[in-house]
Amino acid sequence: MNPVALTIAGSDPSGGAGLQADLKAFHAHGAYGEAVVTLLTVQNTRSVSAVEVLDPAFVLRQIDAVIDDIPPHAAKTGALGSAAVIEAVASRARSFAFPLVVDPVMVSKHGAPLMADDAVDTFVRSLLPCAHLVTPNLAEASRLARIEVRDADGMERAARAIAALGARHVLVKGGHLDGDAMDLLWSDGRATCLRAARIASTHTHGTGCVLSASITARLAHGEPLVDAVAEAKRFVRTAIERAPGLGGGCGPIDLFAPVSPVRDRPANTPRS
Amino acid sequence: MNPVALTIAGSDPSGGAGLQADLKAFHAHGAYGEAVVTLLTVQNTRSVSAVEVLDPAFVLRQIDAVIDDIPPHAAKTGALGSAAVIEAVASRARSFAFPLVVDPVMVSKHGAPLMADDAVDTFVRSLLPCAHLVTPNLAEASRLARIEVRDADGMERAARAIAALGARHVLVKGGHLDGDAMDLLWSDGRATCLRAARIASTHTHGTGCVLSASITARLAHGEPLVDAVAEAKRFVRTAIERAPGLGGGCGPIDLFAPVSPVRDRPANTPRS
Numbered sequence: 001m002n003p004v005a006l007t008i009a010g011s012d013p014s015g016g017a018g019l020q021a022d023l024k025a026f027h028a029h030g031a032y033g034e035a036v037v038t039l040l041t042v043q044n045t046r047s048v049s050a051v052e053v054l055d056p057a058f059v060l061r062q063i064d065a066v067i068d069d070i071p072p073h074a075a076k077t078g079a080l081g082s083a084a085v086i087e088a089v090a091s092r093a094r095s096f097a098f099p100l101v102v103d104p105v106m107v108s109k110h111g112a113p114l115m116a117d118d119a120v121d122t123f124v125r126s127l128l129p130c131a132h133l134v135t136p137n138l139a140e141a142s143r144l145a146r147i148e149v150r151d152a153d154g155m156e157r158a159a160r161a162i163a164a165l166g167a168r169h170v171l172v173k174g175g176h177l178d179g180d181a182m183d184l185l186w187s188d189g190r191a192t193c194l195r196a197a198r199i200a201s202t203h204t205h206g207t208g209c210v211l212s213a214s215i216t217a218r219l220a221h222g223e224p225l226v227d228a229v230a231e232a233k234r235f236v237r238t239a240i241e242r243a244p245g246l247g248g249g250c251g252p253i254d255l256f257a258p259v260s261p262v263r264d265r266p267a268n269t270p271r272s
Numbered sequence: 273m274n275p276v277a278l279t280i281a282g283s284d285p286s287g288g289a290g291l292q293a294d295l296k297a298f299h300a301h302g303a304y305g306e307a308v309v310t311l312l313t314v315q316n317t318r319s320v321s322a323v324e325v326l327d328p329a330f331v332l333r334q335i336d337a338v339i340d341d342i343p344p345h346a347a348k349t350g351a352l353g354s355a356a357v358i359e360a361v362a363s364r365a366r367s368f369a370f371p372l373v374v375d376p377v378m379v380s381k382h383g384a385p386l387m388a389d390d391a392v393d394t395f396v397r398s399l400l401p402c403a404h405l406v407t408p409n410l411a412e413a414s415r416l417a418r419i420e421v422r423d424a425d426g427m428e429r430a431a432r433a434i435a436a437l438g439a440r441h442v443l444v445k446g447g448h449l450d451g452d453a454m455d456l457l458w459s460d461g462r463a464t465c466l467r468a469a470r471i472a473s474t475h476t477h478g479t480g481c482v483l484s485a486s487i488t489a490r491l492a493h494g495e496p497l498v499d500a501v502a503e504a505k506r507f508v509r510t511a512i513e514r515a516p517g518l519g520g521g522c523g524p525i526d527l528f529a530p531v532s533p534v535r536d537r538p539a540n541t542p543r544s
Contacts, residue, residue, distance in 0.1 A: 001516060002528060011283075013334040014342055015295070015306040023287075023295045024305065030528065032518065033296065034287040040309055040326070042333040044341035050333060054312070061314040061322060062285040069316035069519045070286055244273060246304065247341045256274060256302065 003220035004070055005031040007213060008063065008089055009078030010039040010051075010105075010114065016252030017108075017206030018078060022213040024255040028235075029217035029262075034072060036062040038089075039081040039114070045205055045247030048112035053081030056088035063092050073220035076101040076212050079114035083122040086115075090126035099132035099219050102167070103212035104140045109205055109250050120144075129166030133225065135212045136162070137173045152182060152193070159186035169225055171215075173208070181237075185229055194230060196237055203243035203251035210253060211236045221262040231260045275492035276342055277303040279485060280335065280361055281350030282311040282323075282377075282386065288524030289380075289478030290350060294485040296527040300507075301489035301534075306344060308334040310361075311353040311386070317477055317519030320384035325353030328360035335364050345492035348373040348484050349399070355391035362398035371404035371491050374439070375484035376412045381477055381522050392416075401438030405497065407484045408434065409445045424454060424465070431458035441497055445480070453509075457501055466502060468509055475515035475523035482525060483508045493534040503532045 005026045012018030019035040026033035038059050042050035066072075075098060080086045093100055104123065106115045115123065120143060128134060128144070136158075142149045145161035149172070159170040163186055170186040183194040214232035219225065235257055242254035277298045284290030291307040298305035310331050314322035338344075347370060352358045365372055376395065378387045387395065392415060400406060400416070408430075414421045417433035421444070431442040435458055442458040455466040486504035491497070507529055514526035 002526075004518065011307070011309050013306060013308045013338050015304065015338075020291075020295055020305065020307050023292055024299050027296050027299045027527070032287065032516065032524070033292065034285060035283070035292050036285045037283050037309070037312055040330070040334075042330070042337050044337045046341060049337065050330070052330070058312070058314070058322070058324070062312075065314050065316045065321065066285050066287075069318060069521070244304065246276070249341070252304070254274075255299070 002030050002032050003073040004034065005217045005220040006034040006036065006066060006072035006075040007078060008036045008038060008075065010041055010081065011037055012041055012043055014044045014247070016045065017209045021206040021209045021255070022076065022078065025210045025213035026217045028255050028259055029214055031217040031220045034066050034070065036066060038085050039079055044249070045251045046249035048108045048110050051081070051112060051114065053085060056084040059085055060088045060092065072098055074099045074101070074216045076103060076216040077127070078103050078209055079105040081114060082116050083119035086119055086122050086127050090130055093127060093130035096130070100130055101212050101216045101219070102127060102131035102134045103208055104134060104136050104144060105208065106140050106143065124165055131167040133169040133171060133215065134162060134167040135171045135173065135208070137175060137208065138177065141172045151177065152184065155184040156186070156191050159184055159191065171229055183233065185226065187225060192226065194233055196233070199237065199240050201240050201243060203245065203253060204240060205250045205252050207236055207240065207253060210239065210255065218262055223262045227263045235259055274302050274304050275345040276306065277489045277492040278306040278308065278338060278344035278347040279350060280308045280310060280347065282313055282353065283309055284313060284315055286316045286519070288317065289481045293478040293481045293527070294348065294350065297482045297485035298489045300527050300531055301486055303489040303492045306338050306342065308338060310357050311351055316521070317523045318521035320380045320382050323353070323384060323386065325357060328356040331357055332360045332364065344370055346371045346373070346488045348375060348488040350375050350481055351377040351386035353386060354388050355394040358391055358394050358399050362402055365399060365402035368402070372402055373484050373488045373491070374399060374403035374406045375480055376406060376408050376416060377480065378412050378415065396437055403439040405441040405443060405487065406434060406439040407443045407445065407480070409447060409480065410449065413444045423449065424456065427456040428463050431456055431463065443501055455505065457498065459497060464498065466505055468505070471509065471512050473512050473515060475517065475525060476512060477522045477524050479508055479512065479525060482511065482527065490534055495534045499535045507531055
């Protein structure tokens with residue numbers, strides 16, 4: 001039986017990011033995907049030309065319809081758009097009986113705002129404490145921790161500060177630092193560095209979405225967090241290497257990349 | 273290189289139908305999926321409790337953004353909602369340089385209207401002539417052909433009438449007739465019957481979406497129409513047999529079912 005994974009995210013019609021990419025990553029990892037829509041965009045690999053955030057009541061109705069009928073084994077959030085949607089999602093996330101991965105999407109790869117400025121405080125206060133794992137990049141970690149993050153030390157300080165705000169585990173993604181691509185996982189009071197040689201590529205559209213979706217799918221299978229993060233990162237890295245070169249801008253990565261088998265699944269969790 | 277397939281369809285957050293199921297079917301068939309949103313629903317396997325049709329201008333902007341940047345090798349339409357959205361989609365479909373599969377979705381499995389009553393005439397006049405293939409079930413075929421379809425003879429008469437309205441090829445799905453599950457493909461002035469033993473199952477949520485999406489993905493790979501239809505039908509049949517039993521109502525089918533290799537791909541079309 002395949003486990004169930006839920007994304008609560010925005011739509012990218014070009015398919016490289018957002019709920020479209022999440023559903024592909026879930027499927028690639030053998031999880032049945034559900035997708036609640038929070039906002040709609042007009043975008044392609046070159047630009048985001050429109051963002052329309054949905055009414056929070058409509059987002060809630062979608063969440064309730066899905067969770068009541070086919071409860072997921074793990075869920076993630078992506079772009080949420082407004083403080084009202086964040087508050088609505090958090091109101092349900094408080095009682096989720098499954099791990100929630102929170103990707104604190106603030107701006108698109110092209111700089112389009114996907115979380116209103118006044119929404120960051122709401123996010124920190126209401127949704128962050130519901131996160132089993134939160135996956136900020138450097139800019140998002142700086143904003144959440146109120147620390148300017150410029151190096152590995154800063155990443156650890158930011159991760160510790162974000163954990164103190166209530167997130168259970170924190171993955172700070174260092175992709176934009178110089179040198180090797182280094183991510184830092186803060187978990188149970190301990191930092192683990194995940195290093196990989198940098199790949200020079202402009203085709204990185206949706207990498208954050210795919211990473212958090214892949215972790216979510218692996219958690220849905222019952223994989224321990226550290227393994228889920230390491231294997232999801234390996235998947236994304238291969239997907240970047242194999243990027244098909246679609247589009248005239250920052251193109252999508254290859255979600256047909258090979259997926260490592262899920263490790264150490266406890267006997268009583270769903271099978272893939 | 274994986275070919276690109278586009279769906280222009282509504283959202284089913286529970287993941288069994290709509291653009292969510294289309295993206296999974298595309299991925300299962302090795303096609304890169306794009307998904308333009310036409311309408312949003314609140315639904316699960318038990319009921320559809322809300323339908324919100326998008327502004328046609330917003331649908332058009334999504335189509336233009338996607339087609340300009342990552343042109344697909346094949347596309348499909350699903351639920352379109354209003355006459356205005358149908359008109360908008362048709363205005364672009366007239367100049368599509370790739371085959372378009374039109375699933376003339378009129379009502380959901382639970383009876384929720386997904387095409388306004390006054391939209392059927394618009395559909396027949398504007399979108400049907402753009403269809404490389406149209407895939408009505410018996411009720412939809414009756415409505416489009418203005419013939420009450422009750423048996424195989426009626427299916428052939430309806431298919432012929434729908435072809436006369438401008439669709440290049442017509443697949444009338446006989447799933448709701450008594451006896452074996454028989455579909456009729458009308459192509460180049462000839463009827464081909466596709467028969468399969470009936471499967472008794474309540475888990476058939478999204479079968480129409482998955483069938484048309486699977487055909488679309490196979491056309492994107494360059495497979496000839498008759499093979500694409502036959503193999504997509506085989507995939508859906510296996511997916512019904514393997515339905516995971518999710519949800520309290522009409523549950524989703526298993527999109528992890530095996531996919532037959534694409535046949536007879538001409539040398540100059542994209543490889544899977």
